[in-house]
Amino acid sequence: MSTSMFNFGHLTVTERSCLVLFPRSVGREQHAQSRLLSLPVLNGTVICYNSLKDRTSRGTSTDCFFFSLDVMSLYRNTVWFLTGIHQFTRKGYEAAATYFEPQDLNVSVVGRSFMITGANSGIGKATAMAIAKRGGTVHMVCRNSDKAEEAREDIIHESGNTEVHVHILDMSETGKVWEFGEAFKMQYPSLNVLINNAGCVVHKRELTTEGLEKNFATNTMGTYILTQTLIPLLEKSRDPRVITVSSGGMLVQKLRVDDLQSEKAHFDGIMVYAQNKRQQVVLTQQWAKANPNIHFSVMHPGWVDTPAVASSMPQFHKMMGDRLRSVEQGADTVVWLALCRASARSRSGQFFQDRCPIPAHLPLAWTRNSAEEIQRFMSRLEALAKEILSKAEEEHRSMSSFRPQYD
Numbered sequence: 176m177s178t179s180m181f182n183f184g185h186l187t188v189t190e191r192s193c194l195v196l197f198p199r200s201v202g203r204e205q206h207a208q209s210r211l212l213s214l215p216v217l218n219g220t221v222i223c224y225n226s227l228k229d230r231t232s233r234g235t236s237t238d239c240f241f242f243s244l245d246v247m248s249l250y251r252n253t254v255w256f257l258t259g260i261h262q263f264t265r266k267g268y269e270a271a272a273t274y275f276e277p278q279d280l281n282v283s284v285v286g287r288s289f290m291i292t293g294a295n296s297g298i299g300k301a302t303a304m305a306i307a308k309r310g311g312t313v314h315m316v317c318r319n320s321d322k323a324e325e326a327r328e329d330i331i332h333e334s335g336n337t338e339v340h341v342h343i344l345d346m347s348e349t350g351k352v353w354e355f356g357e358a359f360k361m362q363y364p365s366l367n368v369l370i371n372n373a374g375c376v377v378h379k380r381e382l383t384t385e386g387l388e389k390n391f392a393t394n395t396m397g398t399y400i401l402t403q404t405l406i407p408l409l410e411k412s413r414d415p416r417v418i419t420v421s422s423g424g425m426l427v428q429k430l431r432v433d434d435l436q437s438e439k440a441h442f443d444g445i446m447v448y449a450q451n452k453r454q455q456v457v458l459t460q461q462w463a464k465a466n467p468n469i470h471f472s473v474m475h476p477g478w479v480d481t482p483a484v485a486s487s488m489p490q491f492h493k494m495m496g497d498r499l500r501s502v503e504q505g506a507d508t509v510v511w512l513a514l515c516r517a518s519a520r521s522r523s524g525q526f527f528q529d530r531c532p533i534p535a536h537l538p539l540a541w542t543r544n545s546a547e548e549i550q551r552f553m554s555r556l557e558a559l560a561k562e563i564l565s566k567a568e569e570e571h572r573s574m575s576s577f578r579p580q581y582d
């Protein structure tokens with residue numbers, strides 16, 4: 176069976192996936208082995224078509240057999256992609272925008288402070304720009320100081336707002352994220368809005384120095400630790416909000432509780448990313464329950480033309496071309512959730528797309544988890560975080576007691 180890697184948005188083809196075309200008269204197994212014709216298709220699913228005209232028995236009929244290793248995965252991916260073509264594109268945004276309330280973003284947020292992770296690029300930078308233009312104090316949390324400073328200068332130049340600050344932090348370094356959050360709480364008296372935007376897709380399984388799988392460390396653990404650490408500061412602040420930029424890709428994923436580090440199955444970076452984005456949705460729902468004084472929301476920006484999409488899904492980026500949303504369109508719902516008075520009146524913990532709360536599950540997709548599974552996920556995440564942070568705390572203590580020998 177010939178195989179190839181092919182990324183089609185969140186549909187990733189691996190060596191486990193193939194589309195086999197064969198005439199009806201030949202046994203399926205023979206054909207699966209025969210290299211007759213094998214094309215990449217959906218992850219984990221073998222689809223067998225008899226698309227050749229079977230003139231002897233069936234005239235021009237085309238038969239389709241599904242040998243499904245995971246029929247549900249095929250269903251989810253198909254529904255997801257069809258939904259995406261209608262809703263996640265530029266046209267989808269333009270159609271949704273006809274229902275937007277024009278006055279919603281006509282606000283001044285002078286005196287309010289906003290922290291945005293991954294604010295040097297794409298959706299994060301567009302969000303920082305929109306907030307700066309309305310007078311907010313912006314804390315950009317970025318990992319690359321050159322890129323961050325360049326973005327900061329652009330934002331100050333275009334908005335005329337000088338209250339734009341850069342903090343250098345790699346969100347995949349759990350101990351550092353915690354140290355940063357603790358230091359921020361000491362330095363600043365309030366934080367009104369936290370926007371968890373930084374995200375990555377790493378295609379090969381890599382571990383951080385703390386032993387966490389890189390996608391999970393950045394997308395889930397970084398988001399979890401930063402938010403948990405800043406909750407006490409947010410609670411002290413007026414109209415506090417936490418917005419997390421997830422992805423519609425999470426709709427094809429059911430929360431997996433027993434393999435947070437993606438050790439057990441074949442490693443597929445796009446699917447691990449989508450799983451992390453599902454984890455962000457679950458975290459948001461749990462935070463909302465546990466912290467009634469803070470408004471939590473999580474959202475899908477649509478399919479947006481950003482460096483992340485161009486580099487991690489080049490075929491998808493090329494194929495979608497002009498159909499991708501602009502960064503401003505992708506940032507619109509983040510900005511609305513962060514600034515608009517009406518958005519904070521919606522129920523906390525919901526999943527949004529184009530300024531509307533939408534279901535976090537596709538119909539009939541079997542992606543819902545039991546309360547017991549969600550509890551187990553939260554406990555495992557917390558245990559993992561505690562393990563890493565206790566080491567970081569120890570190091571922190573030994574660093575603070577460290578005195579240079581020749582002082």
Ligand SMILES: NC(=O)c1ccc[n+]([C@@H]2O[C@H](COP(=O)([O-])OP(=O)(O)OC[C@H]3O[C@@H](n4cnc5c(N)ncnc54)[C@H](OP(=O)(O)O)[C@@H]3O)[C@@H](O)[C@H]2O)c1
Pocket residue numbers: 292293294295296297298299316317318319322344345346347372373374375393420421422423475476477478479480481482483484505
């Ligand atoms: N674009 C889309 O179609 C789409 C769809 C669904 C969801 N999203 C989500 O939107 C968010 C923003 O992505 P984007 O599309 O705007 O891409 P982007 O322009 O590449 O922005 C990603 C940002 O995250 C930062 N980042 C990545 N890993 C980091 C780390 N370990 N520590 C600190 N910062 C880190 C990047 O920093 P560097 O510049 O230094 O790399 C960059 O600033 C992500 O969470 C993504 O999952 C995007």
